[in-house]
Every structure is written in structure tokens, then in C-alpha cells.
Amino acid sequence: MANAFPENSVGLVRPEVFHFDTPLTLANGRQLAHYDLVVETYGQLNAAKSNGVLICHALSGHHHAAGYHTEEDRKAGWWDHYIGPGKPIDTNRFFVVSLNNLGGCHGSTGPQSINPETGEPWGADFPTLRVRDWVATQHRLMQRLGISQWAAVVGGSLGGMQAMRWSLEYPDCLRHCVVIASAMKLSAQNIAFNETARQAIFSDPDFASGHYLKQGSQPTRGLSVARMIGHITYLSDDGMGKKFGRELRSGSFEQGNEEPVEFQIESYLRHQGNSFSKTFDANTYVLMTRALDYFDLAREYNHDPVAAFRNAKSKFLVISFTSDWRFSPERSREIVNALTRAGRDLAYAEIESPFGHDAFLVPNQPRYEALFRSYMQGISI
């Protein structure tokens, strides 16, 4: 019974697989003969095909951004609070396209897929990808859908990097670029966190140099620790303090009590790590974190972001969150300064939020929601 879903939900959605067999030359020079992308769409493409909005996912995201997969499903897509009828990305107006990026582990071709040359899973041999490779495949998807220009390309974090890359690589193919909690390149500290997470994965004996599928194992311990490290950096000190403080889950500090003590935050993080490691592929995690590390918006523009953004034609919405220390407001201000110097149209807001980097996903933040909604409403279709 469809009416069991909330009224402002896109409701039941079904992922679709798009097969591409035009060979794709990747940024690193290797070639993929063919590949699949798994895609969900919400809303209707209008007759002029002018209302398409592309959602670019972040590190651990996928195509399932909104709605539900079965009638019994109670867990909506990862950005369901922001995509739907009457929501900031309003599916009454927009035709929303959300895909699992190449290299992903939710149905698109990636390390878990079969390498046609060997007949075995790619594993660690899957080519290293850069953000531009994703954008190139998203461009092919756009053409397949018969769309020649997106109303907007939208992304948070790593997704924001894809959106910015779109504005430079295909300037005529988008009218608006929405960049949330993102950066033009990672800082050394950011790369350091990613490398620590990767080392956690590599150090798990079950990782087997990335060929765990061949030997029938899963590096869940390593991936779990990697996720725990990441998760800490996605929350703010303050937010974590308010949510968990020093609360104990078990044990006590009473004199004479030697029962082992466990803090709430320990159990929470372990739970996050465990559940993630059962649904995500370690090689994909390595691949995605590397794509993050490698991204440098202005590298090929003589390291001049102003020169880079002179190539863009779209308008920009840039949003950051005050407690985000992984992609701090300072990183967004760098984007804004480059855009201003390049003469691009933009709006920039720094949203007061205790939710750290994850804030872009968190519902019930009135200012963020109102601003996002207002900007999207202003997009003519």
C-alpha cells in the first residue's frame, strides 16, 4: 500500500541499470571497454528536457538518494529529506537523476565486478579513478537520457567536487552548480585521515592485497576501523560531546568495581563501523578516498582557481557549515573568492550547525533548508 510512505516522499523507486559500451579512456590512461551505471530518477522530465537535476554522491553514497525500494522498506534514500515533492530539490518541478558512480559497490561497475580480461573480480586491479572520470561518465548518462543541459548539478563534499568539475569540463551543460560542504582540494590533514583509513584496511589480513573476493574473505575489521576514523571527522567535537559526552554504556568507576567500562561513544562508533563494513566494499573505499585526495580543481589551470572558474558559465550556490572541520568554511570561502574574482554569479552562506561535515545530510536545519529551497525555486526550467 503506497500510502504508507510519507506524503512528501517520492515513494517507491526502482534503480535502473544503464549499460555503456563505448570505450572510456580514463584520466590515468587506462581504458574501460564497457561499464554499467545504476541510476534512480525522481520526478518527470519535462517536454523541453530543461528540468534535469543531477545529484553527485559523496564518499560512501550511491544512487539511492530518495524514496523506498519496497513497500515494507522503512529506510529512505540518503538525501530523502532534501529530495521530494515540496522539498528543497522539488520533484514536482525537477527531474532528479541520481547514480552510483563508476567504481562504486552498489551496482555500478567497480572493483567487485568481473574483469572481462581475467573472468575474475577486478579487486585491487580496478583502475584508479579521478573525479573527472565520474563527470565524464555522468555526461554520457546525461546524453543517454536525452538531456543537453542540466538545470543544476548538485553535490555535497566529494559530490561538490564533481559539481565544480562539471562547471569547468562541460560549461554549457549546466545552468546552476550547487556545491555544499566541499573544497577545491584536500588539505594535508585531510589526506592524512584518508591514508590512515586506507592503512587500516590494508593491515587487515583478510584484505589479501585487495583480492579478498577471490579468496572468499572480507576485510570487515579493517574497513570498520577505516569507517570509524572517517566518522569521527564527519562529526564535530561539540556535537559528539552533546550526543554522547562521557556517558557509559556499561561498567562503572565505583571503588572496588573492576567491571570493564565502555563509553557510549565507543559502542556507537563500533556499531557504525560494523554496519558499514558489511554493506560497503573495501576496494571501493580505497578508490573513493584516493579520488578525493587526487582532486585539485585548478591543477591544470596553472594552479589558478580564478583562471579555472573563468571557464564556468553556470551560477553557483556554495554552502558551508560552521562546525565542519573536515571541509571547513574556509575551504568554501576559497571557492567563493575564486568565483568572485572570475566574475561568476553566486550565493554563499555559512550555516550555523553543530553537525560537523555530516550537516549537509542532516534534516531539520531550518536555515539550510530554506536557503537551499529558495535557491532551487529560483532556477527557471
Added chain:
Amino acid sequence: MRIDLRIIDQWIKPGSRVLDLGCGDGTLLRYLTDHKNVHAYGLEISPAGIQACVAKGVNVIEQNLDDGLKNFDDDSFDTVIMSQTLQTMRYPKAMLAEMTRIGKEGIVTIPNFGHWRARLQLLFKGRMPVSDLLPYEWYDTPNIHFCTFLDFEILCAEMNLEVVDKAVVAERSRGKGLSQLNPNLFGETGIFRVRK
């Protein structure tokens, strides 16, 4: 359209680059973009102002002016506007210097603390002036650096800034006609066009 915004509009060249410091709800930016085809950016700190700017579709950047304007290059704008904002700045003199560094020309709108009603309140009541134009008590006013028109022009002279044009607005009280005669006594809002 507020009368001070109309006067500002007259001083803006069509198609020029404009920066509005403390752009509020974006009314001036929208007007200048539509009627003068300017390429304009506004800086604003209040969430409500930024929200209104986004709804109007004007370029707005969240920025605290008191943190400085180092992110803007010398002479990168034709005109930098500061409407009813200078008196709220922590360092108005530094802000004026920054404005004229970034813009080839600056337009500053200030309320006149030397208006006769303000003077009378202080003289006879012995209390800090509160009026419909300056509706705040001394302890909660955002206007922390008041000046009179005369004070402003003295500062400009000190900083070697040329006041190339000025206009006085006095709408809300008696003395409208007199404001041209003695602006510092009868003018409510002063609009100054300054250059290095």
C-alpha cells in the same frame, strides 16, 4: 524605492562592477542589476538578509565586514557602496580605506547624528537621542560609531579622500527645505560619493 537608493542609482554607471557592503535584503542590488545592468555582489552577515537576497536572485556572499575585506583585490570594482552600515563597523576609518582601495569610487550613506532633533534631545533631555530613524537605546544599538555629516567630511579630508558628490535626505521631519541650506543641522541621511 527609497530616496537614498534612488540617488545612489544616479551615480552608478551602466554595466559597471558594483560591490555592496552590508547589502541587507538585496533591494538595491536587484534594482541596479535590473535597471543599470551592473554586475554586482553583496556582502551580508544576517541570515535573513542572505535568504532575501537568494530569493531575489542577486549575488550575495556571507561575510562579516569587521573581519576585513582582504579577499578583494585593489580597484577590482567600479563602485563600492556602503548604505547605512559604516556606523555599525568596529573600525569605520579602516573600512573607508578598504572601500576606496577595492573600488575606484565609494558611495557611503550615513545617518546624521548632528540632526537638530538629536541635538535637542541631548541638550534638553540630557539623554542619548532616540528617534524613528535611530530607534535604538544606547545599550542595544548596532550603531556604535556615530558621526555628523561634518565629522564624516573631516575624516575624508584627513584620509585624502575627495568628496565628489553629496546629497542630503530629510523626509521624515520638519526642516526638509532647510536641509539643503544647513545639511548638518537639518539633514537626516547623507550620501557621499568619494574617491582616492
